[in-house]
Amino acid sequence: MKNINLDITKAAQFLKAGTVEAYESRVKAAQEALENGTCPGNDFLGWLHLPSSITPAFLDEIQATADILRAKCEVIVVAGIGGSYLGARAVIEALGNSFAWLLQDKKNPTILFAGNNIGEDYLFELTDYLKDKKFGVINISKSGTTTETALTFRLLKKQCEAQRGKEDARDVIVEVTDAKKGAARICADKEGYKSFIIPDNVGGRFSVLTPVGLLPIACAGFDVKELVGGAQEMERACGMNVPFAENPAAQYAAVRNGLYNAGKKIEIVVNYQPKLHFFAEWWKQLYGESEGKDHKGIFPAACDFTTDLHSMGQWIQEGERSIFETVISVEEPERKLLFPHDEENLDGLNFLEGKRVDDVNKMAELGTRLAHVDGGVPNIRISVPRLNAYYIGQLIYFFEIACGISGNLLQVNPFNQPGVEAYKKNMFALLNKPGYEAESKAIRERL
Numbered sequence: 103m104k105n106i107n108l109d110i111t112k113a114a115q116f117l118k119a120g121t122v123e124a125y126e127s128r129v130k131a132a133q134e135a136l137e138n139g140t141c142p143g144n145d146f147l148g149w150l151h152l153p154s155s156i157t158p159a160f161l162d163e164i165q166a167t168a169d170i171l172r173a174k175c176e177v178i179v180v181a182g183i184g185g186s187y188l189g190a191r192a193v194i195e196a197l198g199n200s201f202a203w204l205l206q207d208k209k210n211p212t213i214l215f216a217g218n219n220i221g222e223d224y225l226f227e228l229t230d231y232l233k234d235k236k237f238g239v240i241n242i243s244k245s246g247t248t249t250e251t252a253l254t255f256r257l258l259k260k261q262c263e264a265q266r267g268k269e270d271a272r273d274v275i276v277e278v279t280d281a282k283k284g285a286a287r288i289c290a291d292k293e294g295y296k297s298f299i300i301p302d303n304v305g306g307r308f309s310v311l312t313p314v315g316l317l318p319i320a321c322a323g324f325d326v327k328e329l330v331g332g333a334q335e336m337e338r339a340c341g342m343n344v345p346f347a348e349n350p351a352a353q354y355a356a357v358r359n360g361l362y363n364a365g366k367k368i369e370i371v372v373n374y375q376p377k378l379h380f381f382a383e384w385w386k387q388l389y390g391e392s393e394g395k396d397h398k399g400i401f402p403a404a405c406d407f408t409t410d411l412h413s414m415g416q417w418i419q420e421g422e423r424s425i426f427e428t429v430i431s432v433e434e435p436e437r438k439l440l441f442p443h444d445e446e447n448l449d450g451l452n453f454l455e456g457k458r459v460d461d462v463n464k465m466a467e468l469g470t471r472l473a474h475v476d477g478g479v480p481n482i483r484i485s486v487p488r489l490n491a492y493y494i495g496q497l498i499y500f501f502e503i504a505c506g507i508s509g510n511l512l513q514v515n516p517f518n519q520p521g522v523e524a525y526k527k528n529m530f531a532l533l534n535k536p537g538y539e540a541e542s543k544a545i546r547e548r549l
């Protein structure tokens with residue numbers, strides 16, 4: 103079976119000859135530091151060999167819990183934010199029907215996401231929509247104290263119990279959280295909810311292959327064994343025994359650092375399939391939280407093409423030359439649709455009659471690639487044979503291991519996120535949270 107394939111030729115051509123190759127020893131050192139646990143953030147390396155450590159029995163347990171939720175719920179709300187949200191949504195949207203929430207699909211529950219914002223309208227409208235629904239909740243929070251998620255869970259737990267009764271609610275509320283600490287753990291133990299553990303040594307943005315991602319994905323009806331199988335294959339293909347020139351993660355990490363050092367400060371991940379929109383959101387957190395520190399790091403951006411060619415296309419073609427693109431290109435769509443004939447041919451498109459819609463999409467992609475490279479935008483291309491669970495699993499692990507290597511090349515700790523605390527501290531001070539008295543006083547003097 104084919105694997106995802108990385109092509110860096112149209113990016114490396116923007117660098118001095120030999121630049122990528124010159125990273126070989128530094129990449130090797132980064133790989134060794136990850137493997138030996140000697141890099142910064144070495145207490146968060148549990149994701150490194152996670153795919154190969156997942157057992158069939160563990161996946162059966164995930165599936166069994168998902169089956170209960172699927173049988174008892176027409177809607178499942180997945181509450182979580184950041185790494186406790188984006189991976190599940192990325193996979194579910196990539197694999198699902200584009201109009202899933204509009205389909206009266208009796209076979210699969212509708213999956214909704216919440217706990218990822220503090221929008222009053224959003225939460226009001228969600229709880230209002232759920233009023234006459236048989237719904238369940240998967241509450242996902244490693245710390246168990248994240249405000250957005252905790253607020254949402256408070257609302258949903260009360261509503262679920264009110265609508266179903268406490269006993270029945272107990273069967274459809276699941277907590278995914280720390281083994282020992284945090285509000286979600288205490289709540290799960292007290293209420294007797296089914297719970298899954300997020301390992302201590304796996305940070306949120308690297309946690310999609312733990313129950314954080316696997317449970318919602320199984321609830322949505324997708325094959326978590328295939329997903330993990332794809333990740334396992336990439337763990338092998340990106341292993342440190344694979345030579346530098348043949349190792350896609352090593353090559354990707356090297357070329358993007360080469361580009362960064364040559365002044366390309368922004369990486370735009372591009373898709374030509376709208377279903378990959380949230381995959382790019384997941385990627386943005388993975389790379390943004392991992393590399394954006396010590397006043398360093400490539401800014402991770404994303405565009406959906408061809409949609410955004412009609413909005414951001416101008417900037418990409420002719421704006422400041424500080425960008426490069428990483429295109430995720432799906433080789434074969436899951437469905438077939440032909441360009442229809444039209445008697446009047448008012449749009450002049452009869453020359454496309456009988457062609458697959460994807461043939462047109464592929465020429466848009468190729469034309470864009472040539473135009474952007476001509477316009478000074480280095481282009482990395484990752485081709486994905488099909489948009490299925492197996493290849494999404496490959497993409498996930500590929501980007502994770504490349505991120506670990508890349509962060510080490512950048513000489514930052516890729517596994518912490520101290521900067522995220524700043525807004526929380528101010529918010530709690532402004533809200534007069536007990537324990538923040540001094541901060542509250544100080545911040546009010548600045549207003």
Ligand SMILES: O=P(O)(O)OC[C@H]1O[C@](O)(CO)[C@@H](O)[C@@H]1O
Pocket residue numbers: 183184185186242243244245246247248251306307391519522
């Ligand atoms: O799972 P938790 O603890 O609710 O955290 C959610 C997200 O919040 C962050 O800690 C940042 O605030 C992310 O790193 C994490 O993915």
